[in-house]
Amino acid sequence: xxxxxxxxxxxxxxxxxxxxxxxxxxxxxxxxxxxxxxxxxxxxxxxxxxxxxxxxxxxxxxxxxxxxxxxxxxxxxxxxxxxxxxxxxxxxxxxxxxxxxxxxxxxxxxxxxxxxxxxxxxxxxxxxxxxxxxxxxxxxxxxxxxxxxxxxxxxxxxxxxxxxxxxxxxxxxxxxxxxxxxxxxxxxxxxxxxxxxxxxxxxxxxxxxxxxxxxxxxxxxxxxxxxxxxxxxxxxxxxxxxxxxxxxxxxxxxxxxxxxxxxxxxxxxxxxxxxxxxxxxxxxxxxxxxxxxxxxxxxx
Ligand code: HEM
Ligand SMILES: [Ca+2]
Ligand SMILES: [Ca+2]
Numbered sequence: 001x002x003x004x005x006x007x008x009x010x011x012x013x014x015x016x017x018x019x020x021x022x023x024x025x026x027x028x029x030x031x032x033x034x035x036x037x038x039x040x041x042x043x044x045x046x047x048x049x050x051x052x053x054x055x056x057x058x059x060x061x062x063x064x065x066x067x068x069x070x071x072x073x074x075x076x077x078x079x080x081x082x083x084x085x086x087x088x089x090x091x092x093x094x095x096x097x098x099x100x101x102x103x104x105x106x107x108x109x110x111x112x113x114x115x116x117x118x119x120x121x122x123x124x125x126x127x128x129x130x131x132x133x134x135x136x137x138x139x140x141x142x143x144x145x146x147x148x149x150x151x152x153x154x155x156x157x158x159x160x161x162x163x164x165x166x167x168x169x170x171x172x173x174x175x176x177x178x179x180x181x182x183x184x185x186x187x188x189x190x191x192x193x194x195x196x197x198x199x200x201x202x203x204x205x206x207x208x209x210x211x212x213x214x215x216x217x218x219x220x221x222x223x224x225x226x227x228x229x230x231x232x233x234x235x236x237x238x239x240x241x242x243x244x245x246x247x248x249x250x251x252x253x254x255x256x257x258x259x260x261x262x263x264x265x266x267x268x269x270x271x272x273x274x275x276x277x278x279x280x281x282x283x284x285x286x287x288x289x290x291x292x293x294x295x296x297x298x299x300x
Pocket of ligand 3: 223227229231
């Protein structure tokens, strides 16, 4: 049995949660987008089998990293995880797991970006493997049907309302042109607002963007650094970037929740917070299954 609990480190490392918050705040003040990354990290780690920092392992000793999966395209700021881990190692060596860094950095990132405070347990253990072959089975693609997205989330205990709320994370951050061009070239997707499509063409002038070029559009042009319900207002006015975003409006199962969240930021925050908590507690490893890594990039 795993032993996630509130303030798991109260004896082994009493300042652990404070150290993480200090580091996340410092990093946010230097590079605001680190906070955005921590939220995406939580999703991409926790949905793949477990919240076990399997995402953070680098390719080593013949084991390929999850970071190389195309579903993890665009993920950034991994190097600053090391900054957080180093501060923790200084405070109390080998006590705080990388999986808890994933969870708590996301929690603190959400608050810095104007989202709700999520009360999270700790005590996660780190995996000894990265599961690159499993990533595509868990992390949906940008053009998957909403029904298949709902069924993946259902499998970890997040219902339709929770899934709609989690996608509200696309109220922050960016999307690279490779994930957008199919909606504007050769013809503009009719479900896309025409003036918005013109803006996207300006951001992504070529139908075949160089995947290495840093060409992207912001998820939410109006409040790009706020985790607010603007995402739902955007998709209601046909300004969703990804096909998966736009489908929330066209599917009768998800549409009512989109309307409710667009109308009420507090309600969005409440649902987001509930669903993020479930995601963060997906299948934690027991003591024997996992370890506490010294360096989040490598198993011990
Ligand atoms: C369920 C279906 C989802 C799909 C198909 C999806 C797909 C994507 C894609 C394609 C990008 C852009 C990557 C790029 O081009 O750089 C992106 C960005 C992002 N996603 Fe998702 N996503 C999903 C759900 C979520 C969830 C549940 C969260 C968090 C709770 C999340 C958080 C983010 C964030 C924060 C970004 C911006 C990253 C940045 O600016 O660095 N996504 N997502
Ligand atoms: Ca994982
Ligand atoms: Ca926003």
